[in-house]
Amino acid sequence: MSVDKETVARIANLARIRMDDAALDRMVPELNNILAWVEQLGEVDCSGVEPMTAVIPNTLRLRDDVVNADPLTGGGVRDAVLANAPAPEHGFFGVPKVIE
Amino acid sequence: MVSSYRIQGATGEWEVVIGLEVHAQITTQAKLFSGAATAFGAEPNTQVSLVDAAMPGMLPVPNAECIRQAVRTGLAIDAAINRWSRFDRKNYFYADLPQGYQISQLYHPLVGEGSLTIDADEKAGIPADKVIGIERIHVEQDAGKLMHDQHPTMSYVDLNRSGVALMEIVSRPDMRSPAEAGAYVRKLRAILRYVGSCDGNMEEGSMRADVNVSVRRPGEEFGTRTETKNVNSVRFVMQAIEHEARRQVDLIEDGGTVVQETRLFDPGTGTTRAMRSKEDAHDYRYFPDPDLLPLELDEAFIAECRASLPELPDAKRRRYEGELGLSAYNAGVLTAEVETAGWFEELLAASAAKAGKPEAELAKPAANWLLSELFGALNKTGTALADSPVTPAAGAELLALVAKGTISGSIAKQVLEKMLASGDGAEAIVEREGLMQTSDTSAIEAAVDQVLAANADKVAEFKAGKEALFGFFVGQTMKAMQGKGNPQLVNQVLRQKLG
């Protein structure tokens, strides 16, 4: 499978990366090179093989339902959460106005 | 049995097909993947952890209670519980979604196929035993909240809800009228509240529905559906369906076609409109979340979930009818809300303990008193049963006084008023105000004599054959005795004297 400029533009939009025409033109052959190369995976006979789900045999641990049990993953840290915000506004994150 | 609900179009009748995706907030202290609190109404961004804000390098660790409650909910709708499930990422960009993906379950949900039976309602055209299929329940993260009206050029993001655990309960497209959809939401809400997995508080957003609606000629293939997002009351669900079905019928009949799209409901006008912010043709690029391993449940965990389930509304209603001998109507009302059933059962237990009699013997008067007397009195002041100043034990005390004949039914109404106003016990009020019923035959005879003497003309009429006047004499005697005469004795004495 290979991609054309239109496809790359659609993918770039899905990924929210603005790309002008020149950037798209550059990207098309690069992506096609890589895609043509990964294509060889199709040769591998994977019948009866389950896709890997956990690289090391391990089961999902669950945590107890306790608020702020570990301060590193608890709430009540608004200043820390907002400390790096480009546009903090009265305790909120400000973003360009959204029209729903 | 099929619903007869039809939309009359210019070109004939249309059937509406409805499926609901109900998002129910799982009742927990902490979020699905972080330790931040879930309480409603906190200051913006105060219940946000570094994990919820998707800071670089932050990782999710699942909350066991969320899994447990979703499994219990699944068991309550007789659903298959998947011993092996997995979390997937649903990728899209939005300001209320800090990670740029929602952790959800697409490929292997925790709960599989189940169903629930909605309550029959002849008036609303809901047939008996109408079963709504439930395709799946999966666990996922809620998004944050955007506020658009605080600033002229900016929207504000509050992440307090971001990461709160939701169950998405996906129905089959099995509903055929707004009333059925309403009944489904009500029944689902009741079950969730019985189970305790969701508080069902639609005003606070604990439960909301995405409403999938399509129309078709009866019996034909499904039409194209639209999805109206985030409808947050039973009434709005019904309104959204009515509006959307009518809109689609009008559109098709005018030669247009329904497009599959996401719509918003406007509670002010009861209408739906297409969302302006289009999502990328729904290419969510789901894939298994590599930060989380597969979730494997053992039989002991599931057994514990099953053992912890309470008696559910349908079973309870059948028991109330079968074992307690209540009418279908009373059993239905008593079991519709978990609080009502709980109150009733406490009342019954206290009454049985007091009287030393089996519950079945006391159930009917207890049910009647709760549904007519107490509910009537509470309704007048707009008080919820949970806030009733009269407790089940106090109610049992009052009912016992009636059962023993200490007071009459009409005196009991007065006593209840006084209990509600003062918070005092029934026995204390009856004692203090001397409201005991009298069984003193001489006092009754004196009162009867007085009444008959004062109404000699009516006595003559009675004796001439106007037997309907007997009730008049009973009433007059009771009135003369301020309602305290034992009704049986009053009857007996009157029969004697008039006989």
Added chain:
Amino acid sequence: MTELTDLGIKAIRDGVVGGSFTAVEVAEAFNAAVAAANPALNAFIVTTPDHALDAARRVDAQRSAGETLGAMAGVPIGMKDLFATKGVQTTAASHILEGFVPPYESTVSQKLWDAGAGMLGKLNLDQFAMGSSNETSYFGNVISPWRRADGGNAPLAPGGSSGGSSAAVAARIAAAATGTDTGGSIRQPAAFTGITGIKPTYGRCSRWGVVAFASSLDQAGPMARDVTDCAIMLGAMAGFDPKDATSLDLPVPDWAGALNADLRGVKVGIPREYRMDGMDADVAASWDQGIAWLKDAGAEVIDISLPHTHHALPAYYIIAPAEASSNLARYDGVRYGLRELPEPGSGSGTSGAGLQDMYAATRAAGFGDEVKRRILIGTYVLSAGFYDAYYTQAQKVRALIARDFERAFERCDVILAPTCPTAAFGLGEKSADPLAMYLNDVFAVPASLAGLPAMSVPAGLNREGLPLGLQLIGRAFDEQSVLNAGLAIEQRAGFNAKPETWW
């Protein structure tokens, strides 16, 4: 006289504990070395001399108070700028995170500070750890301290993505450094610069607070002068972390204490598929030399087969970009990092740029070309209609690769292979061809896909005078066998070459 900066972890710690010198003296020596070298090498994005000194003062005070000192006491290290460090800028070498100051400390870095280490600075790397030459950093290339023996001054790549780490350790301006390995990012730069680095079993080191590239592959590990130092430092970095759902809930063995270069009774597997057509002659020779050394240490060497080796790299280049495309979605200009607002009118909004325009502009300006390329690949392979053909197939191949290793480890205890197909290449030599760059990790990626512990140890110099590394791969959880075999090679290789100080 031996300079303090010539010392590694064990020598420094033992010297501090024994009172041969103070931790502050060590920190000052390394701070000075960093200040002198960094303008030329560009190994550090930011330096934090005060952090190193404060840690050293604490260690010296502990020693004066007679307290027991930690395993890393007084050791100044470099921290790859992928680990969040509280109060110190953390960028992943990307413009999109420039100026980001985490209000939290990664689990691994916290463990190192708790063990008595100090931080010299945040080390440069390939942007978001995507690269094999450290040429994708927004903050400029890292220059390898090594030069070819041809008398030329062509700047060489220190490898990647942990290129700042490898350069700093090789140049003796850090006693050791943290690395992270997704598809070879510890082992390949270690091999390029003549140092030792180990990627432990997936899940040994917590990923909490480490900027994610590909979650199912990312694993932190130490990069140091020798095997013993790696064992000590890995012991300080590893351990169960309840904040990481993929963390292994296992005790941390005393790897350093159990080091043993006597390989009698150990079976070493030599994977025939790694001996590829047209293999670099020096690399092939060093591999043969490694086999001889292990035999000399008492090991039995056997031939093994890892049949799906050839498909590991393409599988990796689907899985890693797919995960990355999602992991990097959070860099959107809303909560931290760069925010770019395009000119009003260019968006669809009525007044000024809309939210989605902001995302696209921010990410266009913030991510470098290689990061964009991988995000696009990842987005494409996950998109509707392609998911099964690419992603599912790659995960199936990955399962086959893991099975290859399982079968091999029924017959052997540890696997020996080259770390890289070549020695270090010159900066700019491969940066124009992404695919040629990817092929650098052909020997490193299979162990990453299988989550296995793998290490690179220096084996000697090639004919150009550049270091070559040998790779040891072990069973899951069996870092000890990897370290032991590494030690046997180290003792026999007697590798003591170091780059000349030209900066």
